[in-house]
Amino acid sequence: MRRNFLASKSYLVLSTMLLTLILLTACANTGDSASNEADNYPEREIEVYVGHGPGGGTDTFVRTITNQMSDIIDGEFNIINQEGGSGVVAMQNAMQQPADGYTLIGDSAYAVTTAAGTNEYGLDQVVPIARVQSDTYALQVKKGTFESIDELVSYAEANPGKIRIGAVGTMGIDEITARRFMKEAGVDMNYIPMEGAGEMHSGILGGHIDVMLEEVGPTMSYIEDEEFEPLVFFSEERIDDFSEVPTTVEKGWDLTDGVERYLMAPADTPQEIIDKLEDASKEAMETEEYQEYAENSYLDLRDGWMGSEDFKNKLEEDIKKYEEILAEIEE
Amino acid sequence: MLEGILMGIDNLFEPLHILILLLAMMIGFLGGALPGISGTMLVIILLPVSYGLDTISAFILLTTIYAASVFSGLISAILFRTPGTPEAVATVFDGYPMTEKGKPGQALGIGILSSATGGVIGTLFLIFLTPILASFALNFSSPEYFALAILGLTVVASLSSGNLIQGFIGVGLGLFVATIGMDPLSGTERFTFGTLELIGGIDLIPVLIGLFAISEVLRKSKQDHTIEKEMQKVKTKVFDSGIINRIKNTIFRSAILGISIGILPGVGATTAAMISYSEAARWSKNKDEFGTGIPEGIAAPEAANNAGAMGAMVPLLALGIPGSATTAVILGAFVLHGLQPGPMLMTDEPGLVYTIFISLLAVNILIIVFANPFIRMFSKIMKVPYSALGPAIIIFCIIGTFAVRNSVFDIWVMLIFGIIGYYLDRMKFPLATIILGVVLGPIAEEEFRRALQMSQGDISIFFTRPISGVLLGLALLAFIIPLVNRIKKYKKA
Numbered sequence: 001m002r003r004n005f006l007a008s009k010s011y012l013v014l015s016t017m018l019l020t021l022i023l024l025t026a027c028a029n030t031g032d033s034a035s036n037e038a039d040n041y042p043e044r045e046i047e048v049y050v051g052h053g054p055g056g057g058t059d060t061f062v063r064t065i066t067n068q069m070s071d072i073i074d075g076e077f078n079i080i081n082q083e084g085g086s087g088v089v090a091m092q093n094a095m096q097q098p099a100d101g102y103t104l105i106g107d108s109a110y111a112v113t114t115a116a117g118t119n120e121y122g123l124d125q126v127v128p129i130a131r132v133q134s135d136t137y138a139l140q141v142k143k144g145t146f147e148s149i150d151e152l153v154s155y156a157e158a159n160p161g162k163i164r165i166g167a168v169g170t171m172g173i174d175e176i177t178a179r180r181f182m183k184e185a186g187v188d189m190n191y192i193p194m195e196g197a198g199e200m201h202s203g204i205l206g207g208h209i210d211v212m213l214e215e216v217g218p219t220m221s222y223i224e225d226e227e228f229e230p231l232v233f234f235s236e237e238r239i240d241d242f243s244e245v246p247t248t249v250e251k252g253w254d255l256t257d258g259v260e261r262y263l264m265a266p267a268d269t270p271q272e273i274i275d276k277l278e279d280a281s282k283e284a285m286e287t288e289e290y291q292e293y294a295e296n297s298y299l300d301l302r303d304g305w306m307g308s309e310d311f312k313n314k315l316e317e318d319i320k321k322y323e324e325i326l327a328e329i330e331e
Numbered sequence: 332m333l334e335g336i337l338m339g340i341d342n343l344f345e346p347l348h349i350l351i352l353l354l355a356m357m358i359g360f361l362g363g364a365l366p367g368i369s370g371t372m373l374v375i376i377l378l379p380v381s382y383g384l385d386t387i388s389a390f391i392l393l394t395t396i397y398a399a400s401v402f403s404g405l406i407s408a409i410l411f412r413t414p415g416t417p418e419a420v421a422t423v424f425d426g427y428p429m430t431e432k433g434k435p436g437q438a439l440g441i442g443i444l445s446s447a448t449g450g451v452i453g454t455l456f457l458i459f460l461t462p463i464l465a466s467f468a469l470n471f472s473s474p475e476y477f478a479l480a481i482l483g484l485t486v487v488a489s490l491s492s493g494n495l496i497q498g499f500i501g502v503g504l505g506l507f508v509a510t511i512g513m514d515p516l517s518g519t520e521r522f523t524f525g526t527l528e529l530i531g532g533i534d535l536i537p538v539l540i541g542l543f544a545i546s547e548v549l550r551k552s553k554q555d556h557t558i559e560k561e562m563q564k565v566k567t568k569v570f571d572s573g574i575i576n577r578i579k580n581t582i583f584r585s586a587i588l589g590i591s592i593g594i595l596p597g598v599g600a601t602t603a604a605m606i607s608y609s610e611a612a613r614w615s616k617n618k619d620e621f622g623t624g625i626p627e628g629i630a631a632p633e634a635a636n637n638a639g640a641m642g643a644m645v646p647l648l649a650l651g652i653p654g655s656a657t658t659a660v661i662l663g664a665f666v667l668h669g670l671q672p673g674p675m676l677m678t679d680e681p682g683l684v685y686t687i688f689i690s691l692l693a694v695n696i697l698i699i700v701f702a703n704p705f706i707r708m709f710s711k712i713m714k715v716p717y718s719a720l721g722p723a724i725i726i727f728c729i730i731g732t733f734a735v736r737n738s739v740f741d742i743w744v745m746l747i748f749g750i751i752g753y754y755l756d757r758m759k760f761p762l763a764t765i766i767l768g769v770v771l772g773p774i775a776e777e778e779f780r781r782a783l784q785m786s787q788g789d790i791s792i793f794f795t796r797p798i799s800g801v802l803l804g805l806a807l808l809a810f811i812i813p814l815v816n817r818i819k820k821y822k823k824a
Contacts, residue, residue, distance in 0.1 A: 016548070016552070016721060016722045016725055019722050019725065019726055020725060020729065020746075053656075053659065054371075054375050054378075054659065054660045054663060055653070055659040055660045055661070055662050055663025055664070056659075056663065059663060060663050060666050060667060063378065063379075063663075063667060064667060067379070067382060080737045081375070081736075082531070082736050082737060082738065083531065083736070088527070088530060089527065089528075089530060089531040092527045093737070093738070116518075118518075118530075161787060164785055170514075170515065170516055170517055170518040171517075171518040190784065190785070190787060191784075192781060192784050192785055193515075193516055193781070193784075194781075195515070195777065196653075196659075198596050198646075198651075198652040198653045198659070198662075199596055199652075201650070201651070201652055202468070202469055202596050202646070202650065202652050203472065205469050205650065206469035206470060206471070206472060208472035208473070208785065209785070218651075219673070220671055220673070221651055221671045221672065221673020221674055221675040221676065222651075222673050222674055224675055225673070225674045225675050227674060292669060293666075293667070293669065296666075296669050296671065297666060
């Protein structure tokens with residue numbers, strides 16, 4: 001009898017359904033109620049939602065900083081990559097978890113996605129823990145095509161729409177910065193949204209695009225190999241290693257924004273835990289290992305550190321600024 | 332170069348490195364065999380482990396896992412119609428029918444042989460031709476990617492097992508699924524109905540697992556089960572001279588094709604397997620038999636995906652440009668280990684690069700050695716009554732699907748596609764065509780639009796560039812020739 005039952009159809013259907021339900025419940029992660037004991041924090045694994053693909057700049061940042069932080073606060077971090085909508089999907093999922101300090105968000109596009117309206121969680125619902133990196137953009141070309149930024153600009157003036165300028169993605173900080181550059185410099189270029197940095201680099205190497213907006217960290221190897229050449233840095237002061245390359249401010253263009261990378265948490269997270277994490281990220285940033293990574297990847301061109309309060313204010317201003325810029329672009 | 336190879340061999344044959352290689356192979360085998368657990372995911376999971384290792388050990392670990400998982404995806408694809416990794420999707424088309432014919436051992440044997448041969452050919456190209464291949468890949472830009480995707484799509488006829496109209500419906504459905512989510516070029520939301528979950532689009536893996544694995548479990552649950560009937564003997568025969576003679580050309584051609592597609596940045600081994608299966612079907616004398624469980628149908632995608640996976644390492648190591656999702660993670664790992672990926676990597680770190688080469692070669696050769704005991708172990712599962720095995724497959728499908736993006740929503744997508752797949756299967760609908768659309772649709776769409784943006788709307792960009800022109804010409808021929816043949820047949824009749 002028993003054997004028959006085990007082999008029967010109804011058993012199969014029943015067991016399948018039951019197991020499906022169990023699994024769905026398990027995956028839904030109900031979580032405990034928020035504990036206010038910041039002293040004991042962390043008592044279990046901390047999950048960090050990253051809205052960008054593994055291996056990219058934001059992901060690498062989160063992995064490196066949490067790797068150091070785990071020694072400092074004596075806890076484990078688990079990185080969850082959820083690509084899509086420039087980090088909006090990861091944000092949405094993180095916000096469905098309890099705000100108990102065990103769910104954090106690693107992001108780099110918050111100000112833009114909020115200004116664009118794709119992210120619905122304003123600064124009343126999420127708080128920054130700390131900004132750790134403030135990267136510097138550069139316009140880069142294949143060596144031997146354009147000698148200087150002036151040459152590029154005058155060529156673009158003479159041939160409107162002919163220069164193909166590449167940057168990663170659509171309506172993110174990359175495209176916005178590229179378009180602001182065109183506006184500030186008074187030139188008309190053909191904007192090509194690239195799928196990723198790799199595709200963009202091969203586009204320059206293969207001559208499929210003429211100029212790209214990219215930080216020098218990921219392209220350092222090409223620059224050393226004399227394949228790429230930065231023409232202008234988006235910063236106030238010249239960069240030590242590239243003292244011959246001018247800056248946007250020198251050229252009279254008001255463009256110094258770059259990609260910022262930071263950790264955030266749901267706003268209801270206990271303040272003590274936010275403080276603890278803020279301190280831990282500061283300490284993590286100062287470790288030798290982190291500094292070595294920052295130096296290798298040229299992430300130390302500007303001071304990246306900004307505490308929770310200051311950065312919250314900056315984000316507020318940035319959101320307003322991007323709202324205006326986006327409205328202008330859409331016109 | 333010889334010096335580098337010797338250095339690589341020297342590095343690999345340290346006891347610790349050999350141990351890591353074997354361990355990584357086991358992890359890769361196991362993970363690849365489980366549906367949903369792809370090589371990409373395993374590499375991500377083991378990233379933190381790699382921090383603690385020295386650079387060479389770390390990259391032996393990560394690259395070996397990758398190579399082993401691309402191979403072992405075929406096991407569950409052939410035995411359970413559940414592709415263990417996305418790369419094994421095309422292996423299902425002929426692998427599972429062969430199992431249904433009662434020859435799972437033969438199917439696995441062909442898969443192993445083709446994988447290992449494809450992998451070895453791929454690695455040899457990697458070792459000796461990396462700089463040349465990398466500069467060839469740079470000729471590919473948006474128009475070429477578009478043309479390649481279109482050429483791939485024209486194969487719908489040979490995938491639709493005689494019913495062309497259903498084939499077109501299938502591809503159309505696949506293409507539609509691929510458009511859901513945020514428009515990659517303008518950021519507009521498409522078919523999301525205001526839901527946030529859909530903004531991220533429909534991932535390939537839930538569709539894949541739903542259509543093939545879940546629908547099959549549902550179908551089998553309707554069958555009458557007696558435990559005796561499920562007692563199957565899986566005898567793996569890797570070397571069978573008759574079969575080897577039959578498939579050796581297919582393996583060789585597919586490996587070359589796999590490499591050529593694998594080296595293109597952003598395409599990867601899944602597309603390589605898909606296109607290679609299509610081309611094998613197109614050029615075969617017995618194209619009507621594809622999809623019914625013939626050796627060529629297993630050899631083509633398996634040789635291509637392993638070769639393609641090795642090909643994806645070419646732009647990574649030579650240019651610092653990832654050719655696939657997994658190599659993108661490995662690129663991140665280089666940064667985490669303080670290395671500077673890019674054109675200087677081979678000059679700056681020859682020891683590391685050649686050790687990676689040699690360990691990839693070792694893995695692909697060891698596949699043959701280890702595959703037999705591993706499959707014997709794995710196929711014991713076939714003896715489990717389906718009333719227990721079916722639910723277990725579903726559990727693994729759910730865990731695997733969830734793990735891709737940590738998304739519960741994806742599980743629902745998978746279950747829905749499971750039900751769709753079940754009914755389509757009953758109508759003998761060619762499911763493969765849907766996958767064709769989902770895999771190639773995004774490439775075709777994005778690259779078409781990006782190409783037009785590059786040329787500022789001038790459509791001639793597709794025909795004036797030599798590679799893209801030739802590929803599109805081939806696609807046109809591929810479309811017209813079957814039509815002409817059919818008209819001729821009608822006239823005769």
